[in-house]
Amino acid sequence: MINLFDYFDAKTELLYKSLQLAGHNNPTIVLHDDGFLPDEVMSPYRFFAHNLVSPQDKPRFFNEIEVPRFWEIEGNNDEAWIKELGEKRGKICYRPNDKPRIVQRVEWYDKDKVVRFVDHYTKTGIKYAQTVYDKKGKAILKKYMDRNGKEIIYENYVTRDVVLDWEGQTYFFDSEVAFILFYIEQLNIEMDGFIINSLATSFGVLYNLETKGEDVLFWQEQSNGVIPGNMKMIFNNEMRRKFKVNVPSRLEYQTLMNYTQDSEKKFIRPSGYLFKYDKKNQHSENALIMTNSDQIEHIETIVMTSPNITFHIAAVTEMSSKLMNLEQHPNVKLYPTITNDKIQKLYKTCDVFLDINEGKEIVGAVQKAFDNDMLILGYKEIAHNRNVTSPTNLFSKVNELPNLNETLTYIFESKEAFDQRLESQKLNVNEVSKAQFNAALNAVIE
Secondary structure, three states: OOEEEEOHHHHHHHHHHHHHOOOOOOOOOOOOOOOOOOOEEEEEEHHHOOOOOOOOOOOOOOHHHHOOOOOEEEOOOOOEEEEEOOOEEEEEEEOOOOOOOOEEEEEOOOOOOEEEEEEOOOOOOOEEEEEEEEOOOEEEEEEOOOOOEEEEEEEEEEOEEEEEEEOOOOEEEOOHHHHHHHHHHOOOOOOOOOOEEOOHHHHHHHHHHHOOOEEEEOOOOOOOOOOOOHHHHOOOOOOOOEEHHHHHHHEHHHHHHHOOOOOOOOEEEOOOOOOOHHHHHHOOOOEEEEOOEEEEEEOOHHHHOOOEEEEEEEOOOOOOHHHHHHHHOOOEEOOOOOOOOHHHHHHHHOOEEHHHHHOOOOHHHHHHHOOOOOEEEEHHHHOOOOOOOHHHHOOOOOOOOOHHHHHHHHHHHHHHHHHHHHHHHHHHOOOHHHHHHHHOOOOOOO
């Protein structure tokens, strides 16, 4: 089979990794290339641009953006600004949770502070696309270039057509779907089965394929009891190709089953996700907090209430005196301007992650905690990544601090209590076994 995804967002990456862990190393196509796709993933842009990567290629750092003479760049760990005589003329946006200050896009403003152009960069530092905006800040055109700056793809957001300049010829397509169909034809691949996770472009491509096949839709959205029209087409056998719908979310599976007719239920299968943890939780009395802010509500009370727990507090920046004063407590260890190597060691050492800092999440901290099989506890009001945090492990910082402190005490008195909370975390992400995942994927529609 072939994975055909519209975007490589967090949900798609989760499905992609689950398929690999289940033994399905399918060729993967992502239709909308964000410049940071895994090396093994294909995209229309990569195919038609045919950029050869050299050993000298590297990500574009924020101060490597070309600006007009006498303009300047000012940056911090969150973003950077391009200024002309102190006036903001552009914003440099970093790749989230990537290496510090690596550029993903640059927004350019006109004199009225309206975005008129956005330059897009790849993980190897190439400016590969530019989006053009009208005077009201609405995107009207996106053009893609190869590494030498030659324009190869033009996507008109107003007329919805696509123009391709390739191998000395110009091709006109009246829709994105028509363009993708042309691209797939050039790949000369077997088209007997596709895995998609969207009812948008990828579904439109399969609807218009003239070949027969058997495909799988992994439904990762929330229907709220309203069955989408394109899904109805699957249930009504209006497709040339056969389809089944795998639903990773337990709650969404039940919702679909409650709102579909008996004749439609046969197309739907409960599924889930597979995870490979970087380590196994050892129930050690070590808790980690990652922060670039000294706004950590109730931290001193938490530290003093749990003297048996060692609290490791780390920041990639310098720490304020407010945080440094916490070191007076014997069960607190501080790590200002921490290195990546030390961060990795802390994730291996600690088995509880406290998501209680008011500032922005840094270095994908909560996801890293989940990947290291850490129990994630935090405040409801500021939880940075609810996708991997069980609601039962979140407490209100306003009136549930005693509950959080009690939980920290009890989980280290009872391994069973610790494991129950860790299990709720895994249920929340709909974790299943490899056998369960493959049973749903290989199920036959009767």
